[in-house]
Amino acid sequence: MKNILTSLAVAGTMALGSVTAVQAEGQGLLDTIIERDSLLCTGHNGSYLGFAEVDGQGEWQGFDIEFCKALATAILGSPDKLQIIPVSWAQRFPSIQSGDIDVIIKVTGWTMTRDTELGLQYSRPYFIGPFYVMSKTELEAEGIADLEGGVFCVNAGTTVERVLTDYMETNGIDYEPLAFEKGEELRAAFYAGRCDAIAGFGPFLSATRVNADNPDDFEILGDVLALEPEGIVVKQGEDDLLDVINWMVSALIMAEENGVTQANVDEMKANPPTASIGRLLGSTPGVGARLGLNDDWAYNVIKTVGNYGEIYDRTVGEGSRYKLPRGLNNLWNNGGLLYPLVLD
Amino acid sequence: MAIDAHAPPPIATGPAAWLRKHFFATWYDTIFSLVFAILIYLALKAFIGWAFVDAIWRVENKDLCTHDAGACWAVIESRGRLILFGLYPYEEQWRSTLACLAVIVTIALSCLPSFWSIRRLPILWVAGFTTFVLLMRGGFAGLELVTSEQWGGLSLTIFIFSGVFVIGMPLAVLFALARRSSLPVIAKSFGFFIDIVRSLPLLTLLFAAAVVVPLLVPDWLQGNKLMRVVIAFAIFFAAYQAEIIRAGLQSTSQGQEEAAVALGMPYWSLVIDILLPQAFRNTLPSTINQAVITFKETSIVTIIGFFEVMASGNAAIGTGEWGNQYVEVYVFLALIYFVFVFGLSRYGAWLETRMRLGHA
Numbered sequence: 110m111k112n113i114l115t116s117l118a119v120a121g122t123m124a125l126g127s128v129t130a131v132q133a134e135g136q137g138l139l140d141t142i143i144e145r146d147s148l149l150c151t152g153h154n155g156s157y158l159g160f161a162e163v164d165g166q167g168e169w170q171g172f173d174i175e176f177c178k179a180l181a182t183a184i185l186g187s188p189d190k191l192q193i194i195p196v197s198w199a200q201r202f203p204s205i206q207s208g209d210i211d212v213i214i215k216v217t218g219w220t221m222t223r224d225t226e227l228g229l230q231y232s233r234p235y236f237i238g239p240f241y242v243m244s245k246t247e248l249e250a251e252g253i254a255d256l257e258g259g260v261f262c263v264n265a266g267t268t269v270e271r272v273l274t275d276y277m278e279t280n281g282i283d284y285e286p287l288a289f290e291k292g293e294e295l296r297a298a299f300y301a302g303r304c305d306a307i308a309g310f311g312p313f314l315s316a317t318r319v320n321a322d323n324p325d326d327f328e329i330l331g332d333v334l335a336l337e338p339e340g341i342v343v344k345q346g347e348d349d350l351l352d353v354i355n356w357m358v359s360a361l362i363m364a365e366e367n368g369v370t371q372a373n374v375d376e377m378k379a380n381p382p383t384a385s386i387g388r389l390l391g392s393t394p395g396v397g398a399r400l401g402l403n404d405d406w407a408y409n410v411i412k413t414v415g416n417y418g419e420i421y422d423r424t425v426g427e428g429s430r431y432k433l434p435r436g437l438n439n440l441w442n443n444g445g446l447l448y449p450l451v452l453d
Numbered sequence: 454m455a456i457d458a459h460a461p462p463p464i465a466t467g468p469a470a471w472l473r474k475h476f477f478a479t480w481y482d483t484i485f486s487l488v489f490a491i492l493i494y495l496a497l498k499a500f501i502g503w504a505f506v507d508a509i510w511r512v513e514n515k516d517l518c519t520h521d522a523g524a525c526w527a528v529i530e531s532r533g534r535l536i537l538f539g540l541y542p543y544e545e546q547w548r549s550t551l552a553c554l555a556v557i558v559t560i561a562l563s564c565l566p567s568f569w570s571i572r573r574l575p576i577l578w579v580a581g582f583t584t585f586v587l588l589m590r591g592g593f594a595g596l597e598l599v600t601s602e603q604w605g606g607l608s609l610t611i612f613i614f615s616g617v618f619v620i621g622m623p624l625a626v627l628f629a630l631a632r633r634s635s636l637p638v639i640a641k642s643f644g645f646f647i648d649i650v651r652s653l654p655l656l657t658l659l660f661a662a663a664v665v666v667p668l669l670v671p672d673w674l675q676g677n678k679l680m681r682v683v684i685a686f687a688i689f690f691a692a693y694q695a696e697i698i699r700a701g702l703q704s705t706s707q708g709q710e711e712a713a714v715a716l717g718m719p720y721w722s723l724v725i726d727i728l729l730p731q732a733f734r735n736t737l738p739s740t741i742n743q744a745v746i747t748f749k750e751t752s753i754v755t756i757i758g759f760f761e762v763m764a765s766g767n768a769a770i771g772t773g774e775w776g777n778q779y780v781e782v783y784v785f786l787a788l789i790y791f792v793f794v795f796g797l798s799r800y801g802a803w804l805e806t807r808m809r810l811g812h813a
Contacts, residue, residue, distance in 0.1 A: 156771025
């Protein structure tokens with residue numbers, strides 16, 4: 110079924126390639142969003158733990174949703190000018206082509222097919238999707254090497270299985286693989302203690318951990334098996350919008366690097382400690398006009414959602430139930446892969 | 454040769470005799486009865502213990518919810534409104550309740566035989582749907598505008614079901630009559646159309662309606678996503694229901710049709726007064742069957758991002774806080790489906806009895 114949907118999606122998307130090119134000559138999507146005074150961003154049909162979920166009041170929460178809010182705030186000045194459109198995984202690419210949504214912020218990996226053949230354009234990665242290993246706390250493993258000889262459970266025939274095999278071979282670690290057909294079986298076996306560790310995509314592992322009777326019995330190890338860079342997606346040719354997205358992600362990272370937080374942003378704006386912070390927060394004019402926005406857009410974003418680290422902690426990191434390690438999603442000077450662009 | 458007159462067998466009455474007759478008549482009856490009595494007792498005991506005795510009812514006691522404890526109904530207290538209303542804005546949910554009631558009342562009224570006329574039913578349904586859409590959508594008289602992307606929960610499920618049924622049923626009649634048409638072009642092409650629609654998975658049809666149509670059709674023709682989905686669903690329903698109705702039409706004797714034509718009755722009178730009433734009566738069980746299937750199938754719209762009651766239920770457990778309480782949420786959902794489907798089945802049974810009486 111998934112194949113049928115995907116081919117439908119691809120067929121529809123390709124059929125529209127030509128139409129898209131024609132539209133791009135007219136008004137850009139950024140202008141359309143400003144004119145509409147509302148940003149259409151992706152939600153989920155159900156929930157994706159930590160990234161897009163619904164609270165008891167029917168409000169969307171999560172890491173991806175925070176980025177939607179940040180983008181709405183950057184462009185339109187307020188997180189309320191955001192409409193979350195629930196879309197399924199299969200629906201996201203056709204929906205962006207048909208204009209049902211403006212951007213895809215939905216843990217969407219940057220692959221060559223999507224970037225080229227589907228007529229999409231990716232922002233710089235806003236999240237480095239890691240494949241981790243989770244083990245029992247009682248084993249007191251510091252890293253994967255400490256689990257030598259243990260039973261590792263994975264989903265059969267998935268990317269994870271291949272990634273784990275590669276990693277173990279490369280690092281010369283002996284282990285006993287145990288493959289399961291279904292995610293539920295895998296989880297049940299892990300909870301029941303049949304595995305010393307399981308390997309999987311970070312968000313899946315943190316969801317598995319949080320659904321255990323006692324989440325503290327399990328911990329995600331810091332070693333990264335492999336990664337998948339997740340970008341924010343726009344339609345091919347929406348350069349103005351993509352510029353805003355890239356600089357918004359950069360501003361969130363730069364704020365963290367320079368210690369600008371939701372709490373101290375007002376003070377920082379009034380007395381910028383360095384010239385670049387002054388430029389970022391709009392104390393020195395220039396940051397806005399070049400993107401077609403107000404000079405205080407980055408200030409508004411940080412005031413609304415905080416810096417990158419604050420978003421991460423609140424939604425999926427240590428401050429949340431999911432306790433996903435910061436790992437590669439840390440700043441470059443903290444062992445991660447995140448770095449700001451140069452704001453001149 | 455005279456036949457000896459036997460005394461009539463003694464008729465035992467009272468509960469003991471009733472039990473003996475129904476459960477303990479022979480030695481193997483006794484064994485089966487005892488085994489099943491024990492099984493039922495154990496199952497009921499386990500269920501009642503889980504669902505009521507050991508259950509945790511309030512959110513304040515959430516910490517007590519573990520795998521060993523009973524049902525954690527606290528999840529319904531905390532997430533119930535999400536399940537029932539989906540993404541509908543919290544403060545405006547009274548509108549969703551009223552809209553839902555309006556459609557339920559409309560359904561209930563149209564189940565009453567006194568509303569069954571070509572004039573009354575359409576008026577009733579137009580009024581019911583208009584009330585629903587006005588309340589849900591708002592955007593006038595101080596009511597906040599809520600676009601159909603935010604509609605959700607039970608009212609969306611019921612709206613989709615009744616929309617599909619109300620649009621699909623007339624279509625089905627049309628398809629069935631067209632397929633029996635004496636003009637080969639019409640009969641063949643409608644037969645072909647029905648077969649094509651039936652050979653496609655519903656999921657694909659809905660996905661195409663929601664996602665592919667806007668890519669191929671100009672803006673002014675697109676309408677709203679929910680509308681496209683309901684129409685596609687209705688066509689799917691109609692293709693199946695048309696075959697059920699055709700079976701009913703074929704079960705009326707050819708003689709009645711010929712007699713009506715000989716009497717000079719116009720075609721529409723023949724269809725409305727003679728053929729359709731009999732066709733519907735004869736196919737009532739299959740029609741109710743189809744309605745029940747359709748009600749359950751509404752949950753498929755979740756694949757194109759609609760938060761009907763099943764998707765809302767999934768969203769309710771889709772958070773770290775309540776991820777373990779999926780059994781409770783699914784039991785709650787099952788109860789909602791049960792109320793509607795069981796009601797539908799009982800109504801069908803009542804209708805059958807009533808029609809048999811009228812027929813006799």
